Amino acid sequence: MSSSVVPPNLTPEDFEVEYSEEASLPPEDPSLSPSVWIQKNLFSSPSSAVLTVVFSVIAVLTIRGLLAFILGEERQWDAIATNSRLMAAQGYPLDQFVRIWVAFGSLIGLAGFSAAIFRASGTISLKRIAIWVMNIGVAAGVIGLLAPLSSSGRMGWIIAALVVFGVGAAIWFGFGEERRRSTFIPSIWVLSGFALIGVISLWVVPYGHYFLGEDGRATVEEGTVAFSTQMPWTVMWAILVVSHLVGLAVRDRLPAQASKGFLGLLWVIAPFVANWIILRDPDFDYDHVFSTDIPMALAFIVIGGAVLWAQSSSTIGETGRLLAIAILLAAVYTWVSRIEFLDFLPNWSMLQKARLSMLFLGLYGLAASNFSRDNATRRAYVAGWVIFMVIFHWLVTAVNSPSTLNIQSDTYLGGFTLTLFIAWLTLLVSFPIGVVMALGRTSNLPIFRLLSTGYIEIIRGVPLITILFFFANILLFFLPEGMEIAKVAAVVIGYGLFSAAYLAENVRGGLQSIRRGQFEAADALGLTTSQRTAFIVLPQALRVSIPPLVGQAIATFKETALVAIIGLNDFLRIANNTIPAQTDFVGAKREGLLIVSAIYFVVAFSMSKYSQRLEKRLGLGTR
């Protein structure tokens, strides 16, 4: 036996493997001098020389045309500047805007903290930073040379280009070859550095602010476009940096697994909480709360708890499962039947609560046999139900109370915020459904296979826009009496169900890539089918599916643009319809569309970049 000194009481942190993108540095290619490089790559033969020249000319003309388009005299960029708030959040009341900032700030804080805990930030070598900065300088120089500018404007661009390039060169030459390649800066600091430059510019650069007056006319204001946002953006920046620093400081003191799980949970509920902060401020009717809401919640807590306690007893056997199924069927019956056996309940909100609670009780009860180990486990199981019921009843009561925020249902939200909400919620809805469908399609039980395959094939045979129309307009007529649903919610459900079918196919690809030996090893160890799926099969399948899943997330994000067609005001619709219809900016469509494309591109591109990092980190393709 080897004389190892590994202590027996290892914790998972001890098994964490530090991933680094560039663990050891390979020797650098002997660098060619620029002239040699050009000769070797661009002018190696007469034909390649011709091609190089032709394509250079085409490139120069294209860039020039694009710059002329962007910087042309006739462009009305003030249409965007004036409407930036509209594009961000549509008609959200001005005096309540702080809610959006609070929601956004919480997300940023969560992001900064999570980046530290998950060690999600990559590193960038000084060498690459220097190259980046120099490239930015070159880009500015190209703009300065090619754009249709006044001569003073051109001078300004060129000077700026030289300064930026100089900074890059200073980083390059300020550090020796060795230090340049072996000094790594966390990319989150580099990004915050760039963000800081942006934030500072809000304070010092007069972007030109246009204020839309009462009479609907735009007045040019002194100051900057960020007049009202320079402070909030500064705070946002500070939140990002501080939360990341706090995360770095505490991450070694927190139990890694538990804190990651907790943060993951926070990310799942984050869109709902953000939605909540932005849209709701419930005005509880306390008489009603005490006379009906609380008694009802207590009834479900006590009776449901007792039922679950019985179901999780180790001696109940198959009876417990049958009981759960009976409750489930009863709950479903209250949804589909027009004859209500819950008719005695005073109002619709109570009925809704009773139905949903029964549904949850049935579902929760199905899992009871997994918790029959000992009384402590059973208590934890029932406690889970109690906590869930408290949150659920509070939530439904709050949703059903009028909100002090007087915002109308469908138009309250719009612009980029709406795009983000729909994309995020759709992904959240589609992920579990898609995974379940994929498992169903590969299941041994014919009925599951049939149902999942049918679902997937039907959905994949129908265009998304049809499904969106259906859910936005027709679904309402199929709902049980008294039930309403906002258009946004209908869209998210429809889009989520659509997306789930495609997600299922991606996950199925991953499932099929798992070798039979993995199943056999799990079986031989005595794992149950659900344990095998949860611990062995799904983790591996999802890892393999990351590239297609991210591709799909990007597609989902981009295709939210379709909601414009069914009358939701996402930021594409605002750019395409709303802004060009304003008296001051008649026909100013191109500016908005260009900005919208740029934003779509930036978000999609960052997602794709992040997935590449994730793949590398999880060691895909190197296994």
Added chain:
Amino acid sequence: MTANMSASGMELGRADMIVSDGVDKWYGDFQALKGVTAQVAEREVVVVLGPSGSGKSTWIRCINRLEVHQGGTIAVDGVELTNDTRNIDKIRSDVGMVFQQFNLFPHLTVMDNITLAPRWVRKQPKAEAETKAMELLERVGIPEQAAKFPGQLSGGQQQRVAIARSLAMEPRIMLFDEPTSALDPEMISEVLEVMKDLARGGMTMMVVTHEMGFAREVADRIIFMESGEIVEVGTPEHFFTNPTEDRTKLFLSQIL
């Protein structure tokens, strides 16, 4: 055939751990096992030999229900294998299996590979399972690899982890299906050493292998199969020096 069953459990004075009685198995129209009848006694080490395609793997995999047999009966420690999932669970928790291709879980560390089943099937507390896992890794000689992922280990090390993973469930029987066939020659002995150690410790073992040295040294009995049938059963001495069946002699002449 029965005449050759020299040392069944009754004669050794120990209980039979595995009883395979007239086991038949078809793949479609092809009969892979034809009435396979044999017993393995407690603490006995049985080596199964036979040419490729003779049904060795099929038989040993029937014993922990990775394959379903269609005729005859299999009983492990008195529990008969039927479609009753409780019996299957009971038997799987008593029987460990080591595969030719190791089949470690590539997304889990060595430590997690070993502790997963004890924690979720045996419901052991994490700390206890990890202490136990470290002991097992000591026993198979690679405690320093606990934090690594399977992909970072050599084949021999992976197979030793696979053995430790099976042992963590505290099985009473270990099945080995060609545990060294996928290994480079220089790693075979490190795995065989671990297996010999197990045998000396009194584990009941059924081993499919082509390692004749191991069979000669460790086996209590050798079962020779061909075309889905048991052809000859005997002690290593009988088997290697004085086989009675012609097919056995032919097989030995080809491999020795």
